[in-house]
Amino acid sequence: KDYLQKGLPLSGKKVLITAGPTYEAIDPVRFIGNHASGQMGYELAKVAANLGAQVTLVSGPSHFSVSHDLIDLRKVTSAEEMYNEVHSHYKHIDIAICAAAVADYRPKTVADQKIKKKEAEFSIELVKTKDILLSLGDQKENQFLVGFALETENELENAKIKLKKKNLDAIVLNSLNDKGAGFGKPTNKITFIDKNSSIKPFELKTKAEVAKDIFDEILNRYHA
C-alpha cells in the first residue's frame, strides 16, 4: 500500500476534515437539515490519506462511507456535536479543511414529544449555531486552515470577505452557477483563493478530481 510508505508529502501530518450536512432536531422525529451529500469531504479525506496523512473525518449524516487505515471517521449529527468533536482534535492538527454544510440555525428548544398538528400556522424559533470554522480561525496556532464558500451573488467578493473574517489560509469557492455543479451532483466547479488574494479558477470536474486539485494548491502553500 503506497500510503504506508514514508516520504509521502503528508507522511506524519494530521489532517482534519468536516463533511456533510448537520441535522438540528425539532422534536424526536423531525429536524432541520440541507441537501449536502458529504461527498466532497469524503473525497478530500481519501486524497489526504493517500498522500500519507493521518486523517480525522468529522461527518454529519451522509450515505457515503470510507474504509482506509489512515482515516478515522467520526460521525456526528448536529452542529453542536460537530463543534465539540472538531475541537477535541484541533490542537494537534496540521491542516484543517471545513467542507461541511453546517446549519446556520437550530430550533431554540427541542420538543421532547412529537409535535402535534394544531392551528393553520405554526412557527419555530431559531437561534444561531456556533460557527465552527470561525472558532478554528480564532484559535489558530500553526494550523493551515481552509474553508469553503457557497455564494449565489458577488461570489469572489463574498468569498474573500469570509476568508478574512474567519482568519483562513485559503478558501474554496464552490460555484453553483454552472450546470452540474454543487449539491447532490458528482461534480464541482471551484475557485481556490488564498490569503494573498491569489485566485485560481478550475474547470468543472468530478469531486475526486477537485479534491486532488485542492491538495495540490494546499501543498504548494503549506510548509511545516
Ligand code: CTP
Ligand atoms: N461553517 C462552519 N460552521 C458554521 C457555518 C459555516 O464551520 N456554523 C463553515 C463551512 O463549513 C464553510 C464556511 O464556514 O467552510 C463557509 O460556510 P458558508 O455557509 O458559505 O458561510 P457562512 O459563514 O455560514 O455565511 P452565510 O451562510 O451567511 O453565507
Ligand code: CA
Ligand atoms: Ca452558512
